[in-house]
Amino acid sequence: MKRLALLSALMGQVAPARAATATDLPTDPLGSPMWTYHAERLFADARVVFDAQVGLAIPGIAENQRVFPVMVDARAVPDVTRLLIFADLNPIPLAIDYRPLAARAFLATRIKLDQRTPVRAAVQTRDGTWHVAGQWIDAAGGGCSAPPVSRVKGDWAEHLGDMRGRTWAEGEETRLRLTLRHPMDTGLVENIPAYNLETLRVLGEDGREQAHVTVSGAVAEDPTFTLLLAGREARYRVIARDTSGREFEALIAGPTP
Amino acid sequence: MILSRRHVVTGAMALPALAPALAPALARAEVFAGSYAPRAEAIGDGVWMVRGADAPILFENGGAIANSAFLATDAGTVLFDPGVSLAHGTALATLARRTTGREVARVYVSHLHPDHAMGAAAFDPAIVHALPATREGLLRDVEGFSDAMYRLLADWMKGTQIALPRGDVTAGEVTFGGRTFQLLALDGHSGGDLALLDHATGTLLTGDLVFHDRAPSTPHADLGRWRRALETLQALPHRKLLPGHGPPDTGAGAIAQTRDWLDWLETSLREAVTSGLSMVEAGRAAIPPRFASLKAARYELERSVSHLYPGLEAELLPAL
Incomplete structure (x- = not known):
C-alpha cells in the first residue's frame, strides 16, 4: 500500500478511488508489461481507445536519453480537454499533464528515458474517453538517475529560471515556444532531492488562463515547451512554478500579424 | 499488475501480430554475435583500405562501420583506426598480417569515437598513438562509450577492455620503416582529428x-572548426582520399559533399529555431535531393538535432 501511494505520488496523480479493471481495457498493441498498471491508474473508469488520430511524433533514435524530444499533435481529435505524455517503464512515468484551456491539443517537449520503453500520448475528450497512441523507443539507461549537466558543472543556481521564448503566427493561431533553465532533479540521484518545475501556465491579456501544463521530474533538464494557442493576443504572461514554490514569470509579445 | 500464466502464454503466442515493435528485440535474444570478416582492398602501392558498413552501429554489423587502412612498411604494418572491439581489432591484425606479410607495428587512432578507437584493446598500448586531445576525450568519455557499445553490440564486445592510446602525436612528417607520411593535427569533427597523408x-x-555518401555525424562537432579542417584537407595535394565512412574518392567530391552537408545542416537547424519548430519537427525536415546518395541521412539528421538544437535555441531565442 505504501509503495502504491508512493508510485501514485511519483506519477503526480491522486490514486483513483476505484480503478478500472483490466478486462475493460483494450489489449495494448505495444505489448507493454506496464500497460494495465498505468492505464488503470491514469484512466480510472473512463473508456480507453487506441486512436491513430493522436499524432505522437518521436525521433527514431534516443540519441540522448536525458533529452528525448516528444511531440503530440492531437488536433484531429475534437474537444480535447487533457493531454498526457508518459513512458511506461520510466521510474517517473507521467511527464506531462496538459490542459489546453484555450489552446489546441498540441504540445512538444523533451523528456528523460531510463531504459527501452513505450512512449505514449493520451488525450481525453469532453465525453471522458481517452484516446491513446504510443511507440517503443530503445534507449540507454540512466536518463532519470544520472545527475543533470548543470549539477555536474555546478552552475544551476546561476541560471535558475532564466527564460527564452518567442511567439509565431500560425494561421489564425499562435505558436509559443519557451525554454526555462531548471535542473529538474528527479530525486533518484544520490544526495540530490527531487526538485522540478511543477506547473507552467500561459495567461492572455485579460489574465485568463489559456494553457495549464503540469510537469514532473521526467521532463528533461532546462525544459522546453512548444504550445499552440487559439487566436492571437498582443502579449502573453507565462508563469512557471517549481516544487520549492518559486515562481518564474515572463511576458512574451504576441506574434506580429 | 497481475499477469496469469495463461495471459503470458496467449500474449506470447499473439505477439507477432500484436507487437511488431517487440519482434526485433526478441529476435535479437536468439541471435549470437558472429565473427568479423574484414576484407582488405588495395588502393595504392602498399596501401589497403578495409571498408566499414555504411550504416549506424548495429548488432547486425557488429559495429564495424568505420573504414580502416593498412600501410606496409619495412618495420611492420601501420594500422589507421583499429575498429570497435577486441575481436574487431584482432580480426584487423590478422588481416593485416595476411595482406602485407607483416605484423601490425604501429596503430593510429584518428579520433575518440568508439567505432574507431575501442579496437585498440587488441594491441600493445605502447604502439597505439593518437593526438593528445583524443586521449583526453577518451579519458572523459570512454566509460560511457564502453557501456553504450556493450549495450548495443553485446557479445561482439566480449573481452574489450578500455585501452587508452598514447596521446603523443604531433603534426609533421614521420618516417616509419622506410615509409614517409605527414600527420595532420586537426579538429572539428571532434576535439582532436588526426589525418595522415602517405607521401x-x-x-x-x-x-x-570526411564522410562520403554517408551522412556525417556530429556528437562532438564544432562546425566552424570542422569547416576550417576541411579547407586544410582540400588545400593539401593528394591523389586518393579514404574517408572515415563511405567509399574512397579520387576527386574533391567527398570533401565538398561533407562541407555541403554541414552547411545545409547548420542553415536548416538555425532556420528551424527561428521559425519556431520543435526538435521533433526539425528532425523531420525534408532532406534535399542532392543528398539522396547519403546513407543514414535521416538517422544522422535526428542525431544532429539532439546534439545541436539546445545550443542554437540558447543562441537564437530571445531572452525574456
Missing part, C-alpha cells in the same frame, strides 16, 4: 573529418 602514393586518410 609515396598521395593517399589521404581523413578519419571522420
Whole structure:
C-alpha cells in the first residue's frame, strides 16, 4: 500500500478511488508489461481507445536519453480537454499533464528515458474517453538517475529560471515556444532531492488562463515547451512554478500579424 | 499488475501480430554475435583500405562501420583506426598480417569515437598513438562509450577492455620503416582529428573529418572548426582520399559533399529555431535531393538535432 501511494505520488496523480479493471481495457498493441498498471491508474473508469488520430511524433533514435524530444499533435481529435505524455517503464512515468484551456491539443517537449520503453500520448475528450497512441523507443539507461549537466558543472543556481521564448503566427493561431533553465532533479540521484518545475501556465491579456501544463521530474533538464494557442493576443504572461514554490514569470509579445 | 500464466502464454503466442515493435528485440535474444570478416582492398602501392558498413552501429554489423587502412612498411604494418572491439581489432591484425606479410607495428587512432578507437584493446598500448586531445576525450568519455557499445553490440564486445592510446602525436612528417607520411593535427569533427597523408602514393586518410555518401555525424562537432579542417584537407595535394565512412574518392567530391552537408545542416537547424519548430519537427525536415546518395541521412539528421538544437535555441531565442 505504501509503495502504491508512493508510485501514485511519483506519477503526480491522486490514486483513483476505484480503478478500472483490466478486462475493460483494450489489449495494448505495444505489448507493454506496464500497460494495465498505468492505464488503470491514469484512466480510472473512463473508456480507453487506441486512436491513430493522436499524432505522437518521436525521433527514431534516443540519441540522448536525458533529452528525448516528444511531440503530440492531437488536433484531429475534437474537444480535447487533457493531454498526457508518459513512458511506461520510466521510474517517473507521467511527464506531462496538459490542459489546453484555450489552446489546441498540441504540445512538444523533451523528456528523460531510463531504459527501452513505450512512449505514449493520451488525450481525453469532453465525453471522458481517452484516446491513446504510443511507440517503443530503445534507449540507454540512466536518463532519470544520472545527475543533470548543470549539477555536474555546478552552475544551476546561476541560471535558475532564466527564460527564452518567442511567439509565431500560425494561421489564425499562435505558436509559443519557451525554454526555462531548471535542473529538474528527479530525486533518484544520490544526495540530490527531487526538485522540478511543477506547473507552467500561459495567461492572455485579460489574465485568463489559456494553457495549464503540469510537469514532473521526467521532463528533461532546462525544459522546453512548444504550445499552440487559439487566436492571437498582443502579449502573453507565462508563469512557471517549481516544487520549492518559486515562481518564474515572463511576458512574451504576441506574434506580429 | 497481475499477469496469469495463461495471459503470458496467449500474449506470447499473439505477439507477432500484436507487437511488431517487440519482434526485433526478441529476435535479437536468439541471435549470437558472429565473427568479423574484414576484407582488405588495395588502393595504392602498399596501401589497403578495409571498408566499414555504411550504416549506424548495429548488432547486425557488429559495429564495424568505420573504414580502416593498412600501410606496409619495412618495420611492420601501420594500422589507421583499429575498429570497435577486441575481436574487431584482432580480426584487423590478422588481416593485416595476411595482406602485407607483416605484423601490425604501429596503430593510429584518428579520433575518440568508439567505432574507431575501442579496437585498440587488441594491441600493445605502447604502439597505439593518437593526438593528445583524443586521449583526453577518451579519458572523459570512454566509460560511457564502453557501456553504450556493450549495450548495443553485446557479445561482439566480449573481452574489450578500455585501452587508452598514447596521446603523443604531433603534426609533421614521420618516417616509419622506410615509409614517409605527414600527420595532420586537426579538429572539428571532434576535439582532436588526426589525418595522415602517405607521401609515396598521395593517399589521404581523413578519419571522420570526411564522410562520403554517408551522412556525417556530429556528437562532438564544432562546425566552424570542422569547416576550417576541411579547407586544410582540400588545400593539401593528394591523389586518393579514404574517408572515415563511405567509399574512397579520387576527386574533391567527398570533401565538398561533407562541407555541403554541414552547411545545409547548420542553415536548416538555425532556420528551424527561428521559425519556431520543435526538435521533433526539425528532425523531420525534408532532406534535399542532392543528398539522396547519403546513407543514414535521416538517422544522422535526428542525431544532429539532439546534439545541436539546445545550443542554437540558447543562441537564437530571445531572452525574456
